[in-house]
Amino acid sequence: MVDLSLDLGQPHSHLVHVSLRCTPATPVLRLRLPAWTPGSYLIRDYVRHLEALEIRQGTQSLRPSRSDPAGWRLELPSLEPIEIRYKVLAADLSVRTCHLDGDHGFLALAALALQVEGERWSSHRLSLRLPAGWQAFVPLPLQADGSWLAVDFDQLVDTPVEAGPHREHRFSVAGVPHRWVCWDATAPADVAPDSLLKAHPTLLQDVAAVCQACCRLMGEPAPAAAPAYLFVLHLLDQGYGGLEHDSSTVLQFGRQALLKPEGYRQLLQLVAHEYLHQWNVRRLRPAALCPIDYDKPVIVPGLWFAEGVTSYFDQLLPHLAGLSSEEDVLHDFGSDLSRFLLSPGRLAGQSLRQSAQEAWVKLYRREANSDDNQISYYLKGAILALVLDLELRRSGSCLAQVLRDLWARLGRWGRGYREQDLLEAFCARSPGLAERFPAWLDGFEDPDLPAYLQDVGLMLEPQLAPSPHVGLTASLQGGTLEVVRVVRGGPSQEAGLVVGDELIALEGLRLRKLEDLAPLLQAGQRQAITISRRGRLRTLAITASAPAVERWRLLEDPAAAPEALERRRQWLALVPC
Ligand SMILES: [Zn+2]
Secondary structure (H helix, E strand, C coil): CEEEEEECCCHHHCEEEEEEEECCCCCEEEEECCCCECCECCCCCHHHHEEEEEEEECCEEECCEEEECCEEEEECCCCCCEEEEEEEECECCCCCCCEECCCCEEEEHHHCCCEECCCCCCCEEEEEECCCCCEEECCCCECCCCCEEECCHHHHHCCEEEEECCCEEEEEECCEEEEEEEEECCCCCCCHHHHHHHHCCCHHHHHHHHHHHHHHHCCCCCCCCCCCEEEEEEEECCCEEEEECCCEEEEEEEHHHHCCHHHHHHHHHHHHHHHHCCCECCCECEHHHCCCCCCCCCCCCCHHHHHHHHHHHHHHHHHHCCCCCHHHHHHHHHHHHHHHHCCCHHHHCCCHHHHHHCCCCCCCCCCCCHHHHCCCHHHHHHHHHHHHHHHHHHCCCCHHHHHHHHHHHCHHHCCCECHHHHHHHHHHHCCCHHHHHHHHHHCCCCCCHHHHHHHCCEEEEEEECCCCECCEEEEEECCEEEEEEECCCCHHHHHCCCCCCEEEEECCEECCCHHHHHHHCCECCEEEEEEEECCEEEEEEEEEECCCEEEEEEEECCCCCHHHHHHHHHHHCCCCC
């Protein structure tokens, strides 16, 4: 048993005081802090926020040596119990880091809990000391003494801890108890606890309906995968994100987005996404994450399936729950298809498989040229999920059925899946996919989207930009216009502009604001643009080309046959054709 006590008693300091007690099994003690947290594929070096580590055994203070930046080693005088103390700076507000101040505390335990070598599979007891008036919301079994018990280090790290003067709401989905906790950072403390529910009185019912739709997707009758479930929502002024766990999720959402009609739908889609992850990725898990290596990046080829398929269904689930219209679904799929078709990175930068493999170094580390050299495995994965769903429907099956097959064969038993398992599951329902599936994963050619959409009576229509194409994005920074993106192969790149150039003048006239660039948008006319690069002025010639496609719209095909309309109805209801 490892005892982890966290003291949040001085919230204004942002410091969490940690005490970790255990009885060593070997004379050499090795400690490590995880470098990343599952679900967010980026090395975060959490150890940079750890300070003042000390180890005590009885009355002795022991000094460990550093084995590497995130690890310590110590030869112990005896096997008597030890206490490891340290502090962690909790000043980073995201769903995958720690944040503590006078309003609330949120702890991602991967960023906070040292792993004691040899104790990974031992149970870990978690205790908290909180400021007066706060309570903790922890998705672990509560013990009689007020502590929580995790069966092992993995379950501990999979436990997000939220604490504050918040209120908890309970509901049940398929007989499984669910809790909803919202920290509203945008409202004064006295009205915050229920402000979101006042603005959206049906929220809890709607969340429960989305959860029920998820359970239906995974098989009927099907309770949630977890024995209990906790939603934690951080409602901020702006923000968007979520992190999945076995029995909980942490969501971040912007109040400003909720003011728009589609904002509430996006919140329900986020709920659907993270909730579906309790099956797809947490339990039906890529083999590369069985078990999880917390110390270094792991190539996970199946990430496109974990995120793409989940992103695809998160748009359909609120509709299945009766909370969004067919028009809404087509609008949302249309936005995704448009973003995909306007992403140059899909044609030359990355295949879908490469996008998943390079998650650690590209998706979470975007730069000015990222649109040219990468394609998100969330976005392309969701487009491929749509294509696979429509392809499977030609064989009388559907994507939901394949997901349920994989769950029944592997996920339910905790067996990780390899790419071959995915291929077999798809081919069992649609043998024709044996050839196409690997080509879609490795290739740079788009699937035949118009043909697949025609199956369900839909069509894509390009919409041209109202003005000529320059291929340049600038932003006003500190009183100067700075180039922040140059489209690969576009007129600006041809002219020799690069990211970071200061735009000084156009045809000899000073550029001071974005609107001053308007004369540039004249097709076929060569213009002189003066820039400053590394402090030296130079003048380049730029010629805008004909307007480019600005957006793709997903429309109902007026000539669609009745059979196509019937297939669309079945597709949106998630039943096989
Ligand atoms: Zn996800």
